[in-house]
Amino acid sequence: MKLAEDLFLVGSGRMGAHLTHAADCNGYLMIHEDIQILIDTGTGLDFHLWEEQLLWCGTSLKNITHVLLTHVHADHAGGAAKIKEASNALLYAPASAKEILIRGDETAIDLNAARKFGFYPEDYSFPGISPDVSFQDGQEIDIGPYSIKIISTPGHSKHCSSFYIESAEGRKRLFSGDTVFGQGKISMLSTHDFDLQKLKQSIQKLSFMHVDELLPGHNMPVLKNGSSHIEEANMLFQQLGVPENIL
Incomplete structure (x- = not known):
């Protein structure tokens, strides 16, 4: 699904555009000449559907050059190993979650409970993978024409980050992961590292930024006036209220 000249939605589950497996997050692809940056990878389930979406966008798995993970819950990072194997892309992940990702630590991402209550198939497993680059809050990563600012936004989980990018046309993009969504919604979970007060602080931090395009990890993207939703x-x-939960 084309969102802008250089931006495509290539993965999305039941809480979104229903492009790929029901449990998938939104996966966004930015393309500029030979640079192809994928933001989040979905679960890795029904992976052929991601391949079909990429073909529709005029590209393929092998052309992906960089993968950035907003956090390491299975619906966002479970497909990273498959994409890495198919493309040899450089994998970027939060430094605080590096060991979780390497070990494929299912306890640390509450996957056991998520499987038990039907969020994932009973036989689903989270494959470990070592990131090529570990990033931290405030870091700026330059990839081709894109300067990507890393913003630590804990709350939904301890290890969440958002990515602030200016497009080639000068539009300000925020890939917010599961921190904030269109219509001012949030994602609250009864997981071991969900923290409402930290989420409040993270959203307050994001509210000071000018955002045209708000590109969340679920639901539909916001292509104009993204700041108003934050x-x-x-x-x-x-x-003293609490925003509406997407779940």
């Missing part, structure tokens, strides 16, 4: 969530928190 501010909606921020204002609810500031007024």
